[in-house]
Amino acid sequence: MARRSTVSCAVVLASGGLDSTVTAALAIEAGHEVFWLTIDYGQRHAVEVMRARQVAGAMHAAKHTVVTIDLRALGGSALTGELAVPKNRQSEERAQGVPVTYVPARNLIFLSVAAAHAEVEGASLIYFGANVLDYSGYPDCRPEFIRAFEAAVKAGTKRGAEGTAPRVYAPLLDMTKADIIRTGMRLGAPLHLTHSCYDPVGDLACGQCDSCLIRREGFLKAGVEDPTRYAVG
Amino acid sequence: MARRSTVSCAVVLASGGLDSTVTAALAIEAGHEVFWLTIDYGQRHAVEVMRARQVAGAMHAAKHTVVTIDLRALGGSALTGELAVPKNRQSEERAQGVPVTYVPARNLIFLSVAAAHAEVEGASLIYFGANVLDYSGYPDCRPEFIRAFEAAVKAGTKRGAEGTAPRVYAPLLDMTKADIIRTGMRLGAPLHLTHSCYDPVGDLACGQCDSCLIRREGFLKAGVEDPTRYAVG
Numbered sequence: 001m002a003r004r005s006t007v008s009c010a011v012v013l014a015s016g017g018l019d020s021t022v023t024a025a026l027a028i029e030a031g032h033e034v035f036w037l038t039i040d041y042g043q044r045h046a047v048e049v050m051r052a053r054q055v056a057g058a059m060h061a062a063k064h065t066v067v068t069i070d071l072r073a074l075g076g077s078a079l080t081g082e083l084a085v086p087k088n089r090q091s092e093e094r095a096q097g098v099p100v101t102y103v104p105a106r107n108l109i110f111l112s113v114a115a116a117h118a119e120v121e122g123a124s125l126i127y128f129g130a131n132v133l134d135y136s137g138y139p140d141c142r143p144e145f146i147r148a149f150e151a152a153v154k155a156g157t158k159r160g161a162e163g164t165a166p167r168v169y170a171p172l173l174d175m176t177k178a179d180i181i182r183t184g185m186r187l188g189a190p191l192h193l194t195h196s197c198y199d200p201v202g203d204l205a206c207g208q209c210d211s212c213l214i215r216r217e218g219f220l221k222a223g224v225e226d227p228t229r230y231a232v233g
Numbered sequence: 234m235a236r237r238s239t240v241s242c243a244v245v246l247a248s249g250g251l252d253s254t255v256t257a258a259l260a261i262e263a264g265h266e267v268f269w270l271t272i273d274y275g276q277r278h279a280v281e282v283m284r285a286r287q288v289a290g291a292m293h294a295a296k297h298t299v300v301t302i303d304l305r306a307l308g309g310s311a312l313t314g315e316l317a318v319p320k321n322r323q324s325e326e327r328a329q330g331v332p333v334t335y336v337p338a339r340n341l342i343f344l345s346v347a348a349a350h351a352e353v354e355g356a357s358l359i360y361f362g363a364n365v366l367d368y369s370g371y372p373d374c375r376p377e378f379i380r381a382f383e384a385a386v387k388a389g390t391k392r393g394a395e396g397t398a399p400r401v402y403a404p405l406l407d408m409t410k411a412d413i414i415r416t417g418m419r420l421g422a423p424l425h426l427t428h429s430c431y432d433p434v435g436d437l438a439c440g441q442c443d444s445c446l447i448r449r450e451g452f453l454k455a456g457v458e459d460p461t462r463y464a465v466g
Contacts, residue, residue, distance in 0.1 A: 069302045074346070076353030098391045105349035105390050112345045113307070116338035120309030145389030152385045156378030157338050158331045 009033045009123040011114050011166070014064075016051030018194045018215060019129035019172055022180050024059060025187040026171045027127045034127075036064040037117050039110050041103070042072035043079050044199060051195040058190040067113055077103040078198070085199040087208035091217075094210050099137050101198055101210065107140035108149065111168065115153045118166040130170045131180070146170055177218030185224055192227035207232035242356040244268045244347050244399070247297075249284030251427045251448060252362035252405055255413050257292060258420040259404045260360045267360075269297040270350050272343050274336070275305035276312050277432060284428040291423040300346055310336040311431070318432040320441035324450075327443050332370050334431055334443065340373035341382065344401065348386045351399040363403045364413070379403055410451030418457055425460035440465040 010032035012024045027034050038052040049066060056064040072080045078100040079085075085101060107130070114126045130141035139145060146168050154160040172180055184191050196215040197205035205212050207230030219226035243265035245257045260267050271285040282299060289297040305313045311333040312318075318334060340363070347359045363374035372378060379401050387393040405413055417424050429448040430438035438445050440463030452459035 065306055067303055067306045069346075070300055071349070073298055073300045074350050074353050076349070098394065102391055103349075104352040105345055105386070108348060108385060108389050109342065109345040112338055112342040113302075115341060116304070116309070116336075117307050119337040120307050139391060139394045140389040142388065145385065148381070148385040148388040152341060152378065152381040153338070155375065155381040156341050156373040158335055158372060161331065161372045 008125065009035060009121055010125040010127050010169075011035045011037050011118045011121065011123045012127040013110055013114050013129065014038050014052050014056060015129075016048040016053075016055055016193075016195050017129070018177075018184070018191060018196055018218075019131055019180060021055050021059075021189050021191065021194045022184040022187070023127050023129035023172060024055075025184060025189040027125075028059065029187055032125065034061065035117060035121050035123055036061045037114055038064065038066045039113060040066055040068045041080070041106070041109075042070050044081060044085070045079070045195070045197060047200050047203070048195055051193060054193045055190055058193055065117060067117075069109065069113070071103065071106070071109075074104065077101065079103050085206075085209050087199075087206070089210055089213070094213075095137070097137060098139065099210065102138055105140070107138075107145070111149050115157060115166060119157055119159050124164070124166055126166050126168045128168050128170045129172055131172045131175065131177075143170075143173060176221070177214055178221035181218050181222040181224055185222075196228075201231040204229050204231040206230070241358065242266045242268060242354055243358040243360050243402075244270050244351045244354065244356045245360040246343055246347050246362065247271050247285050247289060248362075249281040249286075249288055249426075249428050250362070251410075251417070251424060251429055251451075252364055252413060254288050254292075254422050254424065254427045255417040255420070256360050256362035256405060257288075258417060258422040260358075261292065262420055265358065267294065268350060268354050268356060269294045270347055271297065271299045272346060273299055273301045274313070274339070274342075275303050277314060277318070278312070278428070278430060280433050280436070281428055284426060287426045288423055291426055298350065300350075302342065302346070304336060304339070304342070307337065310334065312336050318439075318442050320439070322443055322446070327446075328370070330370060331372065332443065335371055338373070340371075340378070344382050348390060348399060352390055352392050357397070357399055359399050359401045361401050361403045362405055364405045364408065364410075376403075376406060409454070410447055411454035414451050414455040414457055418455075429461075434464040437462050437464040439463070
């Protein structure tokens with residue numbers, strides 16, 4: 001399909017997870033031409049990237065770009081290899097402090113790559129699946145970070161100098177996981193293809209990491225059957 | 234050498250070029266334990282990465298990390314392949330607008346990776362060889378960008394949440410290229426190993442791209458013999 005000048009373009013940071021898939025569905029619903037962007041950063045759960053491709057395919061992505069960044073070279077996170085992923089933590093425990101699954105400056109790096117992609121493709125928006133309620137422990141999901149990042153893009157890119165810096169839009173920011181799942185169902189997003197697990201066992205989700213626990217609770221609260229195949233039921 | 238707690242650590246973004254090498258020399262002079270960080274981003278002048286290794290070796294780097302990011306996947310710059318590198322432009326021409334050698338959001342991406350590295354290594358400073366006088370065309374070298382970037386790191390990283398976000402220090406910001414060369418000579422930096430050319434011919438610098446022209450003029454004005462081997466004299 002030829003690009004129509006009346007359609008605004010949006011870059012969607014798509015990890016193959018639940019949140020970014022619903023975020024992409026919202027971008028499509030809003031009528032944007034969507035540029036899917038996935039970062040292969042050497043994550044333990046590299047199955048994410050494959051799932052991102054499947055999700056993008058199922059949602060008829062016109063363009064899906066995968067950028068490789070070797071964050072394993074830096075270390076410092078359970079998701080890039082050094083530390084063990086915590087299992088079976090209660091919600092109170094999960095709410096305390098920054099977890100070891102925090103990847104140093106990950107969203108700063110990912111959004112920076114998204115800003116570059118938006119600059120090249122002429123996109124006016126970056127859709128970002130951050131969720132402040134579920135992930136209060138991750139500073140790079142906070143609204144004040146998003147605003148500060150936008151200011152950096154405005155000050156430090158060609159598009160910013162021209163007065164057309166892309167904005168960052170995080171439509172899930174105030175939604176619960178159950179809300180996100182209900183929104184995905186309403187929009188027909190392929191939630192069965194999404195992947196949330198930090199520490200998958202082959203094709204199966206572990207069922208015990210923070211991300212699996214939050215996902216399971218979300219489907220339960222949404223009253224939607226969870227399509228995920230877990231190693232531990 | 235064991236790390237002494239009295240020595241503050243600094244990450245230096247080291248490209249193998251003149252500016253970042255002198256920046257590293259200033260970090261060493263200031264007494265920091267220096268973590269060298271080079272980004273291999275698929276640049277046309279990949280010889281940069283080799284030169285960065287040689288420079289770091291000559292300056293006795295205790296730790297040199299190379300992070301690979303495939304920015305070719307995004308395109309949009311003469312330095313990552315699509316467009317031709319302009320040659321023999323006069324200084325007036327070079328001063329106009331953002332050049333095609335601008336890599337979208339490059340310094341935003343590089344500084345983000347540096348912030349991650351600083352977070353993992355406990356560095357309190359990121360040394361950054363930006364130079365606003367020579368490269369007025371690059372928005373991501375401007376002081377206002379550096380301040381905005383620092384605010385984003387403060388808002389969006391674990392170290393920021395803890396009140397110890399690294400600062401970005403750009404000691405060359407107001408120096409001319411001649412000043413930078415004189416400073417490098419004073420500090421005994423291995424300028425002969427540095428590489429500035431955007432479009433090298435094998436081992437030789439092209440001698441005609443903006444970066445070569447600025448380098449040549451800099452050595453001339455500094456009254457220092459230029460150790461560079463140019464393809465076109």
